[in-house]
Amino acid sequence: MTPGLMIAAPSSGTGKTTVMLGLLRALRDEGLAVQPFKSGPDYIDPAFHHAASGRRSFNLDSWAMPATMLDRLAAHAHDADLVLTEGSMGLFDGVAAAGATGNGASADIAGRMGWAVVLVVDVSGQAQSAAATALGFARYDAALPVAGVILNRVASPRHERLARSGMAAVGLPVFGALPRRGDLTLPERHLGLVQAGEHADLDARIASYATFLRAHVDLAALRAAATATATATAAPRPPAERPQLAPPAQRIALAQDAAFSFTYPHIVDAWRHAGAEILPFSPLADEAPDASADLVWLPGGYPELHAGRLAAATTFHAALAEHARTRPVHGECGGYMALGEALIDAEGVAHRMAGLLGLVTSYARRRMHLGYRKATLRAEVAGYSPGTMLRGHEFHYSTILEQPDTPLAQVVDAEGAAVAETGSYRGRVSGTFFHLIAPAR
Structure with missing residues (x-):
């Protein structure tokens, strides 16, 4: 089973896409084959994942997709060293009526695939209090492993120390702390990010994200967390088959x-x-x-x-x-x-x-x-x-x-x-x- 992590957050707007793209490129630069996925029905983010990782990204949707399709899509990681999946909205946000395999939440996908969760926590406007939020997510579903957090939008070294102390008090590892930077954003429009193909400087942007992540995140610790969870939850996976969707025409x-x-x-x-x-x-x-x-x-x-x-x-x-x-x-x-x-x-x-x-x-x-x-x-x-x-x-x-x-x-x-x-x-x-x-x- 390929080790994997779900890059999730308490809510939208925390910076998880930037973190995801930076991690994909940084790990690729280290020589790893990293298979990206996107949780939920987002048709824009996979193109950014492809640009960052060099591998095609696929959506995994626990409300809309039957179990066989999810497993076949996940099998795209059979030749990868690591899986990184970007969550959607907040970790547990889904619909009230479950579909074939779940309610569409990122937590459904992480639990089904045996991937540990890394929470990207926006600590702007708070310090130790961020730990209370993270702890609530870690305890909300006891069966879902939350490996730790990445602190985002940290204002100063003192702010980082306070936020880290809060996480230490509740026993949550901190994989990194990202200083606040206004230039580490991608432009958006009414349906989400401006599409990957519209950025003439996309590769340079992603390279800068990777440099930033390498400087502030413990990549080795992230890989170790993914491997530990994969070992603990190892389960057989089907061969690398494509989803069976009959084409509408030849x-x-x-x-x-x-x-x-x-x-x-x-x-x-x-x-x-x-x-x-x-x-x-x-x-x-x-x-x-x-x-x-x-x-x-x-x-x-x-x-x-x-x-x-x-x-x-x-x-x-x-x-x-x-x-x-x-x-x-x-x-x-x-x-x-x-x-x-x-x-x-x-x-x-x-x-x-x-x-x-x-x-x-x-x-x-x-x-x-x-x-x-x-x-x-x-x-x-x-x-x-x-x-x-x-x-x-x-x-x-x-x-x-x-x-x-x-x-x-x-x-x-x-x-x-x-x-x-x-x-x-x-x-x-x-x-x-x-x-x-x-x-x-």
């Missing part, structure tokens, strides 16, 4: 650019492993999808930031319409919006979209939609027949103004409450606001 034209980039790595990896051909194209460059494609798939992303260019992409629009005469087109979230009649940006300007669906969405009427989704299909879509149940996740700030087409699915949230965003379809064109993670088992 030749899939997949939109990939700054407007359409929210694709879960495990989805495309499974399609390729099953023998499907992925044919990338760029709507922003006004490219047509490959004429030989059996399916056009538009993933989510940031179409609202590029609405003018998309409206002017006449070659793309014409090719989509031609494809839809005989073969399916599917869009997720941003891709769904791009298939509609119009997208209204934050300034209230309406931009013509592909017009293959009647959907009109607005960012001028901004409202957050966030959460897990379980959908029962009413029509065939993406290779799945009517009646199939799918698990996914929705996160966007757009508001539906018009949706005149036939509802695609009956959609509920993680607690079973009906969701108005049902998706829709017209002929061979379909779309959903949720991003598919896995079929429900």
Whole structure:
């Protein structure tokens, strides 16, 4: 069993992504093969992990994924020296209704995989009191090993001494203390970090994080904690198989650019492993999808930031319409919006979209939609027949103004409450606001 650590935190905004990227690169620089994962339904962080580690990162989601899929994804670490998994939100934050293997919390994944937890604790505004928070997390689930903490945003040597003394008093090891630095942040926008591909200086940023972590964190102690936990919780793992997700078609034209980039790595990896051909194209460059494609798939992303260019992409629009005469087109979230009649940006300007669906969405009427989704299909879509149940996740700030087409699915949230965003379809064109993670088992 490959030793592993869950890099988690009491809450969002503590700096765990910076710590994760710095650790990945620092350990890679020491010659280790470090396999990254991301707990939960985040489609942005894995690209940063890949850039830092040189290995592809995959999401592990205990609400949406069945046990067999989790195990097969975890098996990507079979040839690694160490696993580092970045948690989401707070360590125990999940949903009230558990899924196939848990409630979606990072703690679920750490416990299932036998990975020790390292808490990144933001100690700004407190000193010894931070130990009370950390102790509560360590005792909340007695079966979950919390190996220790990394103190973040330390103001001074005196502040560090006080915070360390608090941790020592409750018996929690301190693996490192990171001085407060305003330049150790990544820019964000409304759905999270600005995407990895948009940073011209990303490698230099990650290298600086690694230098900072090496100077202030005991990497050897972290590795020892991971090894100790792996030895204590050793369990057999399956061979390094890919998740079994049947591709929706043999030749899939997949939109990939700054407007359409929210694709879960495990989805495309499974399609390729099953023998499907992925044919990338760029709507922003006004490219047509490959004429030989059996399916056009538009993933989510940031179409609202590029609405003018998309409206002017006449070659793309014409090719989509031609494809839809005989073969399916599917869009997720941003891709769904791009298939509609119009997208209204934050300034209230309406931009013509592909017009293959009647959907009109607005960012001028901004409202957050966030959460897990379980959908029962009413029509065939993406290779799945009517009646199939799918698990996914929705996160966007757009508001539906018009949706005149036939509802695609009956959609509920993680607690079973009906969701108005049902998706829709017209002929061979379909779309959903949720991003598919896995079929429900």
